[in-house]
Amino acid sequence: MGLMLAFAVPAVVHPATARADNPIVQTIYTADPAPLVYDGRVYLYTGHDEDSSTTYTMKEWRVWSSDDMVNWTDHGSPLDLSSFSWASNNAWAGQTVYRNGKFYWYVPMTDKSTGRMAIGVAVSDSPTGPFHDALGHPLVENGQIDPTVFIDDDGQAYLYWGNPDLWYVKLNADMTSYSGSPSKIQLTTAGFGTRTGDANRPTLFEEGPWVYKRNGLYYIVFAAKCCSEFIAYSTAPGPTGPWTYRGTVMPTQGGSFTNHPGITDFKGNSYFFYHNGALPGGSGYTRSVAVEKFSYNSDGTIPTINMTSTGAPQVGTLNPYTRQEAETIAWESGVETEPSSEGGMDVGFIENGDYIKVKGVAFGSGASSFTARVASTVGGGTVELHLGSASGTTVGRCSVPNTGDWQTWTSVSCPVSGATGTQDLYLKFTGGSGYLLNMNWWQFTAASTATAHAR
Ligand code: FUB
Numbered sequence: 001m002g003l004m005l006a007f008a009v010p011a012v013v014h015p016a017t018a019r020a021d022n023p024i025v026q027t028i029y030t031a032d033p034a035p036l037v038y039d040g041r042v043y044l045y046t047g048h049d050e051d052s053s054t055t056y057t058m059k060e061w062r063v064w065s066s067d068d069m070v071n072w073t074d075h076g077s078p079l080d081l082s083s084f085s086w087a088s089n090n091a092w093a094g095q096t097v098y099r100n101g102k103f104y105w106y107v108p109m110t111d112k113s114t115g116r117m118a119i120g121v122a123v124s125d126s127p128t129g130p131f132h133d134a135l136g137h138p139l140v141e142n143g144q145i146d147p148t149v150f151i152d153d154d155g156q157a158y159l160y161w162g163n164p165d166l167w168y169v170k171l172n173a174d175m176t177s178y179s180g181s182p183s184k185i186q187l188t189t190a191g192f193g194t195r196t197g198d199a200n201r202p203t204l205f206e207e208g209p210w211v212y213k214r215n216g217l218y219y220i221v222f223a224a225k226c227c228s229e230f231i232a233y234s235t236a237p238g239p240t241g242p243w244t245y246r247g248t249v250m251p252t253q254g255g256s257f258t259n260h261p262g263i264t265d266f267k268g269n270s271y272f273f274y275h276n277g278a279l280p281g282g283s284g285y286t287r288s289v290a291v292e293k294f295s296y297n298s299d300g301t302i303p304t305i306n307m308t309s310t311g312a313p314q315v316g317t318l319n320p321y322t323r324q325e326a327e328t329i330a331w332e333s334g335v336e337t338e339p340s341s342e343g344g345m346d347v348g349f350i351e352n353g354d355y356i357k358v359k360g361v362a363f364g365s366g367a368s369s370f371t372a373r374v375a376s377t378v379g380g381g382t383v384e385l386h387l388g389s390a391s392g393t394t395v396g397r398c399s400v401p402n403t404g405d406w407q408t409w410t411s412v413s414c415p416v417s418g419a420t421g422t423q424d425l426y427l428k429f430t431g432g433s434g435y436l437l438n439m440n441w442w443q444f445t446a447a448s449t450a451t452a453h454a455r
Contacts, residue, residue, distance in 0.1 A: 021310060021311040023279055023289060024044075024070075024072050024291055025072060028048055029049035029053070029286045029287055030287065031058070031093070031289065032208070032260045033045070033260065033275060034046070034094060036095075036127065038098055038127050041127075042065065043063060044063070044066075045061060046062050047092060048061065048062050049285055049286050052281075055285060058089075059081050060080035060081065061105070061107060062074075062076065062077050063076070063077075063127070063129065065127070068316050070314040070360065071314075072328070076339055079105060079107070079122050084109060084120050084133050086111055086138065088111075089109065091109055092109065092145055093207075095147060095149055097151065097175075102124065103127050104134070106159065114141065118140065118141035119139050119140045119141070120135070120138055134176045140169065142167065142182065144161055144162045144164075144167060145162070146161050147159055147161040148211050149171065152239055156239075158170060158239050166185040169181070169183065186241070189203055192205040192234055204224035204225050204245070206223045208223035208260045208261060209222045210222065210261045212263060213239075215300060219235055220236070223258060223260060228252045229257065229258050231249040231250040232247060232249060246302070249272065249304070249305055250306070251304065254277060255276055255278060255283065256282070256283065256284045258287070259276070260275055269293050270293070270296060271291055271294070273291050274292075290311060317362035320367065320443070321444055326356070326373075326427075327345045327347055329358070330358055330424075332355065332357065334354030335347050335350050336349040347438065348406065348438040350436050351433075352430055353428075355426050356426070360422055360423075363423060366420045366447040367420075369413050370383075370413065370414055370442065370444050371411055371412070371413040372412055372413075372439055373409050373441045373442070375405065375406050376400050376402055376436065376437040377404065377406055378432075382429070383412075383427055384428040385416065387424070395417060395418045396416040399412065406438050416444060427439075427442070
């Protein structure tokens with residue numbers, strides 16, 4: 001579902017200078033964001049709402065990453081329902097944590113032997129997978145959902161999950177087994193706020209817990225009330241309470257009746273991830289993940305955060321003189337991604353007028369040429385390089401030949417002139433009708449200093 005420009009009408013009018021970069025993924029519908037910072041990058045684990053879903057049609061989980069919070073690389077789906085022999089459907093909200101060289105992804109899905117929701121755990125040596133079922137059976141199964149894992153400073157890990165209750169259990173150091181029995185956290189109105197109108201659920205806690213610790217204070221951020229949900233939070237002096245309700249993080253808004261929190265610090269800033277229905281065709285079942293930067297108040301409380309279509313500011317710039325994946329995207333129109341025969345993902349299903357925006361590209365004193373790794377069965381498509389907008393200054397044009405197959409790759413190069421400073425780069429695809437080309441990666445070559453001076 002590449003975003004079709006014809007439908008890209010924002011619900012809110014923004015200043016002409018503001019460019020929409022939220023939701024951060026436009027190629028597919030995504031939900032239930034869970035960030036993990038590892039080795040200088042933020043990895044984002046999400047669910048995937050299938051196109052035209054009218055209930056929770058979710059079969060796989062997806063991974064994205066960024067080192068600047070605006071250009072996001074698509075790592076595809078290294079985990080899906082078929083990874084768990086015991087699961088049938090409902091690939092719902094999970095979280096990945098890192099421990100001792102391994103990545104553990106906790107996910108809820110339906111246990112086909114009981115028909116109830118259960119929590120599984122998958123493991124990988126890499127944040128982008130491949131992940132495999134660590135156990136061959138559920139880690140816990142009590143019909144409840146939305147696992148979050150927190151590792152305290154003393155090394156004790158806790159798994160929390162639940163809807164309608166809030167459960168926790170102490171995980172062992174292997175992260176795939178636990179000690180003792182799952183316990184319920186008492187849902188009191190002092191701890192989780194007061195819900196009116198539902199005698200069975202007197203507190204605001206609904207689902208989607210996200211637990212972490214900051215400056216010695218424990219936080220649980222969660223989807224509150226139903227439906228529509230808002231995001232609320234509570235704090236405690238310890239990992240299991242006693243909790244004190246602290247109020248709203250994100251009010252109800254955004255066109256999806258669910259929301260889901262994920263919080264992380266990255267490069268000195270704090271970020272709040274959530275989902276909404278902001279893309280064309282968006283709804284409570286066709287959701288999209290988005291991000292906002294925020295600052296804690298001096299007393300550690302979280303300010304009210306509202307959804308925006310501009311998203312978080314870029315942290316740093318993107319280097320065009322190293323290989324960049326075509327599927328590293330700030331915003332796009334019309335394209336989709338797919339697994340590439342050369343590994344990773346490529347961008348495909350490209351038609352005349354589609355484009356990819358890459359934000360904050362640091363050309364410095366100038367580029368002299370552009371190389372793209374492309375494939376096509378038709379030939380004749382052109383990759384146009386524009387600055388500032390899809391119709392901005394053209395600094396290069398590369399023609400794409402027929403390579404014989406959509407996954408038979410060749411590198412094409414073309415001269416570049418006028419690309420200097422830090423710019424938003426638009427890779428715009430033009431040509432005839434139908435699919436034109438696929439792109440796996442691209443890279444600019446810097447003009448030599450001598451050449452730059454000679455000009
Ligand atoms: O995405 C499916 C479910 O919707 C999640 O598990 C809940 O948190 C809600 O977002």
